Amino acid sequence: MEESPFKGKTGLTRVWNAFHYSMAGLGAAYRNEDAFRQEVWLAIVLIPLALFLPASSIGKALMIASVLLVIIVELINSGLEATVDRISLEHHHLAKRAKDIGSAAVFVALVNVLAVWGLVLFG
Numbered sequence: 001m002e003e004s005p006f007k008g009k010t011g012l013t014r015v016w017n018a019f020h021y022s023m024a025g026l027g028a029a030y031r032n033e034d035a036f037r038q039e040v041w042l043a044i045v046l047i048p049l050a051l052f053l054p055a056s057s058i059g060k061a062l063m064i065a066s067v068l069l070v071i072i073v074e075l076i077n078s079g080l081e082a083t084v085d086r087i088s089l090e091h092h093h094l095a096k097r098a099k100d101i102g103s104a105a106v107f108v109a110l111v112n113v114l115a116v117w118g119l120v121l122f123g
Contacts, residue, residue: 025075033078035106036071043067046113059120066109066116073109077102 009017029036050063080102084095 025079029075029078033074036074036078039070039074043071053121055120062116063120066113070106070109070113073105077106 030040046067047064050060050067053060053063055063081099084098088095
């Protein structure tokens with residue numbers, strides 16, 4: 001089996017390359033994924049709000065972490081969708097299942113935001 005030619009990079013070169021790949025991925029997600037853009041703007045509002053609301057430091061950390069989890073899950077879901085579309089644009093029940101499961105993961109992460117924020121602020 002053939003391996004990626006980038007696997008041999010180590011040390012600071014690997015860290016530097018990984019940083020650039022990550023920035024490229026964030027840029028691609030922002031440019032191409034409407035849901036990701038909406039969730040980024042939601043995070044831009046909610047993260048500073050969490051810092052100013054009357055909650056303990058742990059509560060604030062949980063609130064911010066729950067918002068960042070949505071971003072993480074959306075990135076994974078977007079990667080999954082791009083991979084499925086790369087394989088085939090033809091309708092297939094397994095492709096639909098994969099995309100639906102990815103969407104469900106984002107939904108659960110959003111419900112988690114509501115639960116965490118509700119418990120921290122009103123629990």
